[in-house]
Amino acid sequence: MMGRFVNTRTLPLLATVVVFVLIYAACAVQYPTMLGLRVMGNLLTDNAFLGILAVGMTVVVVAGGIDLSVGAVMGLTTVALARLIEGAGVPPALAFALVLGGGGLFGAGIGAAVHYLKAPAFIVTLTAMFLARGCALLISTDSIPIHNAAYDTLAGAALSLPGGGRLTLVAVIMLLTFLAGGILLHGTRFGARVFALGGNAHFAQLMGIDTGRTTILVHAFCSLMAALAGIVFSLYTRSGYALTGTGVELDAIAAVVIGGTLLTGGVGGVAGSFIGVLIQGLILTWITFDGTLSSWWTKIAIGALLFVFIAVQRLILTVSARYGRSGTGPAAPSPSTRPRPSPGATAPSAP
Amino acid sequence: MNAVIQRLKAARPQLALLALALLVNVFVAPGFLDLRMQDGRLFGGLVDILNRGAPVMLLAVGMASVIATRGIDLSVGVIMAISGAVAAAGVNAGLAWPLATLAALATGLVCGLWNGLLVAVFRLQPIVATLILMVAGRGVAQLITEGRILTFTEPHLIAVAGGTLAALPLPVVLALLAAGLTGLLVRATALGLFVEAVGTNPRSSRLAGVHTGLVLGAVYVWSGLMAALAGLVATADIKGADANNAGLWLELDAILAVVIGGTSLYGGRFSIGRSVLGALVLQAMRTAILRAGLPPELNLVLMALVVAAVLTQQSPAFQPLATRLMARLKNKEARA
Amino acid sequence: MASPETPVVLAARGLTRLYPGVRALDGVDLTLRAGEIHALLGENGAGKSTLINLLTGAQPRNGGTIAVDGVEIDPDGPGGAVQAGIAAVYQEITLLPNLSVAQNLYLGREPTRWGLVHRARMNREGAALLRRFGLTIDASRPLSDFSTAVQQLIAIARAVDLSAKVLILDEPTASLDTAEVQTLFTLLRTLRDQGLAIVFVTHFLDQVYALTDRITVLRNGRLVGERLTAELPRLELVAMMLGKAPTAESHLGRRPAKTAANGTPLVRAQGLGRRRLVGAFDAELHAGAVLGAAGLLGSGRTETALLLFGAEAADQGQLVVDGKAVTLRSPRDAIRLGFGFCPEDRKLDGIVAGLSIRENIVLALQAKRGWWRRLSTAQQHELADRYIKLLDIRTPDAEKPIQLLSGGNQQKALLARWLATDPRLLILDEPTRGIDVGAHAEIVRLLEDLRDRGMALYVISSEIEEVAAYSDRVLVMRDRAPAGLLEGDAITPAAIVNAIAADHHTRGAA
Numbered sequence A: 001m002m003g004r005f006v007n008t009r010t011l012p013l014l015a016t017v018v019v020f021v022l023i024y025a026a027c028a029v030q031y032p033t034m035l036g037l038r039v040m041g042n043l044l045t046d047n048a049f050l051g052i053l054a055v056g057m058t059v060v061v062v063a064g065g066i067d068l069s070v071g072a073v074m075g076l077t078t079v080a081l082a083r084l085i086e087g088a089g090v091p092p093a094l095a096f097a098l099v100l101g102g103g104g105l106f107g108a109g110i111g112a113a114v115h116y117l118k119a120p121a122f123i124v125t126l127t128a129m130f131l132a133r134g135c136a137l138l139i140s141t142d143s144i145p146i147h148n149a150a151y152d153t154l155a156g157a158a159l160s161l162p163g164g165g166r167l168t169l170v171a172v173i174m175l176l177t178f179l180a181g182g183i184l185l186h187g188t189r190f191g192a193r194v195f196a197l198g199g200n201a202h203f204a205q206l207m208g209i210d211t212g213r214t215t216i217l218v219h220a221f222c223s224l225m226a227a228l229a230g231i232v233f234s235l236y237t238r239s240g241y242a243l244t245g246t247g248v249e250l251d252a253i254a255a256v257v258i259g260g261t262l263l264t265g266g267v268g269g270v271a272g273s274f275i276g277v278l279i280q281g282l283i284l285t286w287i288t289f290d291g292t293l294s295s296w297w298t299k300i301a302i303g304a305l306l307f308v309f310i311a312v313q314r315l316i317l318t319v320s321a322r323y324g325r326s327g328t329g330p331a332a333p334s335p336s337t338r339p340r341p342s343p344g345a346t347a348p349s350a351p
Numbered sequence B: 001m002n003a004v005i006q007r008l009k010a011a012r013p014q015l016a017l018l019a020l021a022l023l024v025n026v027f028v029a030p031g032f033l034d035l036r037m038q039d040g041r042l043f044g045g046l047v048d049i050l051n052r053g054a055p056v057m058l059l060a061v062g063m064a065s066v067i068a069t070r071g072i073d074l075s076v077g078v079i080m081a082i083s084g085a086v087a088a089a090g091v092n093a094g095l096a097w098p099l100a101t102l103a104a105l106a107t108g109l110v111c112g113l114w115n116g117l118l119v120a121v122f123r124l125q126p127i128v129a130t131l132i133l134m135v136a137g138r139g140v141a142q143l144i145t146e147g148r149i150l151t152f153t154e155p156h157l158i159a160v161a162g163g164t165l166a167a168l169p170l171p172v173v174l175a176l177l178a179a180g181l182t183g184l185l186v187r188a189t190a191l192g193l194f195v196e197a198v199g200t201n202p203r204s205s206r207l208a209g210v211h212t213g214l215v216l217g218a219v220y221v222w223s224g225l226m227a228a229l230a231g232l233v234a235t236a237d238i239k240g241a242d243a244n245n246a247g248l249w250l251e252l253d254a255i256l257a258v259v260i261g262g263t264s265l266y267g268g269r270f271s272i273g274r275s276v277l278g279a280l281v282l283q284a285m286r287t288a289i290l291r292a293g294l295p296p297e298l299n300l301v302l303m304a305l306v307v308a309a310v311l312t313q314q315s316p317a318f319q320p321l322a323t324r325l326m327a328r329l330k331n332k333e334a335r336a
Numbered sequence C: 001m002a003s004p005e006t007p008v009v010l011a012a013r014g015l016t017r018l019y020p021g022v023r024a025l026d027g028v029d030l031t032l033r034a035g036e037i038h039a040l041l042g043e044n045g046a047g048k049s050t051l052i053n054l055l056t057g058a059q060p061r062n063g064g065t066i067a068v069d070g071v072e073i074d075p076d077g078p079g080g081a082v083q084a085g086i087a088a089v090y091q092e093i094t095l096l097p098n099l100s101v102a103q104n105l106y107l108g109r110e111p112t113r114w115g116l117v118h119r120a121r122m123n124r125e126g127a128a129l130l131r132r133f134g135l136t137i138d139a140s141r142p143l144s145d146f147s148t149a150v151q152q153l154i155a156i157a158r159a160v161d162l163s164a165k166v167l168i169l170d171e172p173t174a175s176l177d178t179a180e181v182q183t184l185f186t187l188l189r190t191l192r193d194q195g196l197a198i199v200f201v202t203h204f205l206d207q208v209y210a211l212t213d214r215i216t217v218l219r220n221g222r223l224v225g226e227r228l229t230a231e232l233p234r235l236e237l238v239a240m241m242l243g244k245a246p247t248a249e250s251h252l253g254r255r256p257a258k259t260a261a262n263g264t265p266l267v268r269a270q271g272l273g274r275r276r277l278v279g280a281f282d283a284e285l286h287a288g289a290v291l292g293a294a295g296l297l298g299s300g301r302t303e304t305a306l307l308l309f310g311a312e313a314a315d316q317g318q319l320v321v322d323g324k325a326v327t328l329r330s331p332r333d334a335i336r337l338g339f340g341f342c343p344e345d346r347k348l349d350g351i352v353a354g355l356s357i358r359e360n361i362v363l364a365l366q367a368k369r370g371w372w373r374r375l376s377t378a379q380q381h382e383l384a385d386r387y388i389k390l391l392d393i394r395t396p397d398a399e400k401p402i403q404l405l406s407g408g409n410q411q412k413a414l415l416a417r418w419l420a421t422d423p424r425l426l427i428l429d430e431p432t433r434g435i436d437v438g439a440h441a442e443i444v445r446l447l448e449d450l451r452d453r454g455m456a457l458y459v460i461s462s463e464i465e466e467v468a469a470y471s472d473r474v475l476v477m478r479d480r481a482p483a484g485l486l487e488g489d490a491i492t493p494a495a496i497v498n499a500i501a502a503d504h505h506t507r508g509a510a
Helices: A011-030 A037-046 A048-062 A070-087 A092-117 A121-139 A149-156 A169-187 A189-199 A201-206 A211-237 A248-258 A270-290 A296-323 B002-010 B012-028 B045-068 B076-092 B097-121 B126-145 B155-162 B170-187 B191-200 B202-207 B212-238 B250-260 B272-291 B298-314 B318-335 C048-056 C078-084 C101-106 C119-132 C148-162 C178-193 C205-211 C234-242 C301-308 C331-336 C346-350 C357-369 C377-390 C407-419 C437-452 C464-470 C493-501 C504-509
Strands: A158-160 A166-168 B035-038 B041-044 B149-151 B240-242 C008-019 C022-033 C036-041 C063-068 C071-073 C086-089 C166-170 C197-201 C214-219 C222-228 C267-274 C278-285 C290-294 C316-321 C324-326 C339-342 C425-429 C456-460 C473-478 C481-487
Touching: A011 A270, A011 A296, A037 A048, A037 A166, A037 A169, A037 A270, A048 A070, A048 A169, A048 A189, A048 A211, A048 A248, A048 A270, A070 A092, A070 A121, A070 A211, A070 A248, A092 A121, A092 A149, A092 A211, A092 B298, A121 B250, A121 B298, A149 A169, A149 A211, A166 A169, A169 A189, A169 A211, A169 A270, A189 A201, A189 A211, A201 A211, A248 A270, A248 A296, A248 B126, A270 A296, A296 B126, B002 B012, B012 B045, B012 B272, B041 B045, B045 B076, B045 B170, B045 B191, B045 B212, B045 B250, B045 B272, B076 B097, B076 B126, B076 B149, B076 B155, B076 B212, B076 B240, B076 B250, B097 B126, B097 B155, B097 B212, B126 B149, B126 B240, B155 B170, B155 B212, B170 B191, B170 B212, B170 B272, B191 B202, B191 B212, B191 C357, B202 B212, B202 C346, B212 B240, B250 B272, B250 B298, B272 B298, B298 B318, C008 C048, C022 C036, C022 C048, C022 C063, C022 C197, C022 C214, C036 C048, C036 C178, C036 C205, C048 C063, C048 C086, C048 C166, C048 C197, C071 C078, C078 C086, C086 C148, C101 C119, C101 C148, C119 C148, C148 C166, C148 C178, C178 C197, C178 C205, C197 C205, C205 C234, C214 C234, C222 C234, C234 C493, C267 C301, C278 C290, C278 C301, C278 C456, C278 C473, C290 C301, C290 C464, C290 C493, C301 C425, C301 C456, C301 C473, C331 C339, C331 C357, C339 C407, C346 C407, C357 C377, C357 C407, C377 C407, C407 C437, C437 C456, C437 C464, C464 C493, C473 C493, C481 C493
Parallel strands: C022 C222, C036 C197, C036 C214, C086 C166, C166 C197, C278 C481, C290 C456, C290 C473, C339 C425, C425 C456
Antiparallel strands: A158 A166, B035 B041, B149 B240, C008 C022, C008 C063, C063 C071, C214 C222, C267 C278, C267 C316, C316 C324, C473 C481
16 A cells, blocks of 8 residues: 555655755755856765765665764875875875775774674774774874875866866766765675665575675775775865864765665665765755855754654654555564564574 | 672772773872862862763763663763853853753753653664754754854853862762762662663563653653763863864763673663763773873774773673683682 | 375474473474475474474574485575575565565576676566466565565565475465465465475464365474374364363363352453454453463464553453443553553563563562652562562572573563562463473462452463363454353363364354
């Protein structure tokens, strides 16, 4: 019944698009210049690092986890890059490869801890956040400028858009990341496993999925994206600073949730997260254009949006569970009816 | 007396950790243990640790019961910022200091109520429910301070951090009183039992007649109140409300303090006293690093390592291993 | 229909599974032949789930052998069983509702092209596969779009496609309507005729007779027997499941009906029910009398207790307590009226594992008093020690974590929890399940003692003989609806078994 009209997969994304269009229309009516490609180009450039983080975060959240360490990993990356290029004279390309590899390994460690310690992902990634931030600060508490010709070239690289806009290299990297993330999540066997893991880890295991391997890869990917975001961020600032990206994990999570990905896992995608990032950027741009509103309204607005989207998701889940022919679980699940011992459970059921 | 001994026995790991951290302090800063009286106030390394640790002690007091219900409160740092901003804006707007203080505490209560509603009534996962306030809250605090650091000169409010009572800095007195009061509230009433029952098995608890929703809501309200108190202390300490930095990441310190205090992240048994000890361990570590002249950033790494160790020790995968090791050790002892 | 000559596909011999202190499965044999549908029957705790888990490798076995096509296998982990040709489909559909139908069918073995999943081909092949199972649907749609019945068929299609020798179906019809059951049966018959061996676990006896060729019955972890369905009368089957010879008219210890059961009832349920949970039933509970409830697993017997205790809200009918109509919104309302409830699943709904025996015992009384009127530690100790002594709970002291107690002692502790509240009505769901023989008798004696002291009892039990012995009235449940009420001398084990076993045509006879 409900499943026909309210598809748990499409409705949140649809709502996101509607919100985006509404905000954009409101912006455009008030400030027609915001319609131009110049503003759009800037929007993409300014939010490139957030977009890249959101891709990684989407994969983790779809898998049923969360990663609070991405901001810290990003900060650590910028410092490590600066130290490698400035201090050790490593060519940028090699430095990029090194930090990306390091990021991936760091994430694999997180995934292994989540899987083998059976600890909640948020506390493990919280610990990882401390570790990464601490290491970054130990390398340097000051901002290290990067003076490198290749860096300047990369940072300045851009395509001209009609109307005076510029599509910068970092914006292109972000768009490519979304494309790659989309293919990974929606086009590969690995992506199917990620959805399976987030849908129900126990069932996924019963269906023959190696959940440990998937968890490790998912977190490795997310930290890899955080490292990439760090590279992109260092291109904006041409420096490395340990406190870069403080609190940005919250923005990334907000973008993912506003983009229609369920925090309970198993449902979502990077397209929504892209729009979630744009919505955040748009609100910020609007507030900048307005001039009378202050920047803190951005946080309040994003918090409010977050609340609305979480509430809507909760409502959809409740409604589909209660009235759906099948919904996401057996018909009429009630907390006090005795569930059958789940198949394959190793605990002794009342003998 | 017996009960006190029993409690001290249960806190052996935390006391050992604290002793270790204090020992490092003594080692790096001879004279650390010296206490001296000046103008009716005690000074010394120990007092310093208590004083600086007061905000996290307060947060840990609130967080302990939240974690015991298998929940988490990510918003306490933000609540600190908001309530500090409310107090500062209040006295600056000419409000009498008792009213401003009450307004700040009431703000904490309201924030806690919001979290409690989302968790208990709307059944959101605690991490998701409190994340909303964590994201939006700093904006709210900045809204109140209009993005500036709201400084104030109201002497009574400043005294919350600078004052002295019974020879101790007021934050220490406040934190100890709050811990005592909370301890009394959970152990002299049946709340502690209910919190532990709901955290361990909410289904059974409901069938036994425990009002699970009320218990869940109450712990978040209390956590909000404690965070507001911590916010007052932090604001008074710098004589101003800094919406950007007040309480930043302190929710993590509070969670760590509770975890070090032996409360499982999977809910169940909790102890206010041991959580306070956990907060003191963190502060003693921090002070030791500072006094040793090491970069303060090392503290983050150390905290991460401590938590990793605690998580490993708590993890179900580790338990059988630990049991086997203990058994083997006991066997050896028996043979020897 | 499979004749004894068809080749044996699966032969399990002496399967044993031990839990601490319990033999969940004790030397059970199971023989499956090609092209037969084999019913696996037994009450809760009989060992059906354990047997299935051993066959699929979800649990390791402590003894016994499993051979497929004469080759001994070791289904260590679900993958191993699938390799050997054994697949299981559970009542709770273990597919992923957030994925598409085709993704569910091919998870982990998706067809790929250039390293990417070939969605079009996967959807095409998925649809084709399902057509062979009588389903014409768009395989690209999310699984959650489809009804439980369709999901069930998809799960079967996946299982058969993965490994096509032995298909185990655990309560596949529990949430299907009549038409859907017929569709499923048609499919199963087709699969059988293709030579598949199918294990069919159900609590619907009608379906056993409509579909299956052979029956294996388990009870208390042991094999009761294997029979051809056509040669096993329904009454005898129920007797095998319940461990009761249907002819014996034992009035063991039966006392004459007291007048207490005929006065004004303490609690009267009139047409109480809840949609999708249990059909409208009537019940009268008298002080000093026992209302027994009998019925097979899934008959709705537990659900009657949930409604009476306010754990589920009724959406029809009326509950009258002390002559006044009441609405129970939560267990707290029921407790305030003086009700108590020992649930069937002690571990999940009863004990609070991790807390001490003392805390578990005082929990309900404390909840009734409210959080601000705490029972002092001394009072708690006094209370706990009193009941530990009174009910003979075997423990060194009241401070031990309750999960360390044996099943019987846990049950006594739960009884103590409610006795401490001085209840007027005590609802007990399977109070003697999973409890050793000695403790079993003790608990029955306790219940009789409580009744004699004027408490109203509602006892749900599959121990027919006991129910017959201590009940003043017996409510018989079947297919989530009441199927009869026995009173006075009409209460005999045979009559109860008859009422439970009656099929749709003879229902009136109960």
